[in-house]
Amino acid sequence: MKRNVLMDGNGSDTVMIEGLGVYVPVSQVRSMQAELERLRTANLDSVAVCEQALQAKTAVEQERDQLKDEVPPNECGSNRYGLDCSYFRGVINRELNRPLVDFKPDELARVLMRMAVTADAAVLSEPEFLRRVDLAQHDAEVIERALDHLERRATEEGYFTIDPIWLKEYADQLRQQAKEAQS
Incomplete structure (x- = not known):
């Protein structure tokens, strides 16, 4: 709310602000105006910081929502190379879902060899094997x-x-x- 400022008319440095009923020095009015301007500037800076934080939060939420929308790869059926993903996922979950310290070397070799033969038996005839x-x-x-x-x-x-x-x-x-x- 704006108030009228009245000079005392005697050439002094005091003014009367309408509604307050007292005369105050002009220097005090100017310092209050400066303080008010400083508070407005600080408020604008705070608003800018809040807007930046809100934008950052919005970006994080959008990224989170995008990640939620991404569907994990479908392991049912064959992949683009013809590999039977559901078979291998089942074998891995069934056979290898225990600590490796519990495997005997020949047991692990058999499980892995069966998987290798199922994946591509021709690989086993490569010189490495x-x-x-x-x-x-x-x-x-x-x-x-x-x-x-x-x-x-x-x-x-x-x-x-x-x-x-x-x-x-x-x-x-x-x-x-x-x-x-x-x-």
């Missing part, structure tokens, strides 16, 4: 070297401590296993 074949091949070579060594010793010393024919047959058997595993 053919170590067993490599071991069979290696064993055959070691046996043949041992056989050669025994034959050399036999010709030098004239006797065998092991039947070399049995060793040769075992090496051939290992080589055959390696060939069958590769094909």
Whole structure:
């Protein structure tokens, strides 16, 4: 509400503000006006800070609502690569939903191997997974070297401590296993 300011008419520095009934010095009126202006400015600054906070809150709420609207991937049926997601989710939940400290190595290997075969059996024929074949091949070579060594010793010393024919047959058997595993 606005009030009329009346000068006392005697040339003094006091004024009368209508409705207050007292004369106050002009300097006091000016300091009150300055204080009022400072409070208005502070109020405007507070309003600006509140508006920024409200905008930030609105942005956070919109992001939250957007995340709520996002649906987790559907694991029923096959994915875009043809992998049967529901099968693997079921196996993982059923077989691997216990602490790993409770698994024996062969149990875990069986579970993972079944999953690997179901996912893509052709991957198991890649060189990385053919170590067993490599071991069979290696064993055959070691046996043949041992056989050669025994034959050399036999010709030098004239006797065998092991039947070399049995060793040769075992090496051939290992080589055959390696060939069958590769094909």
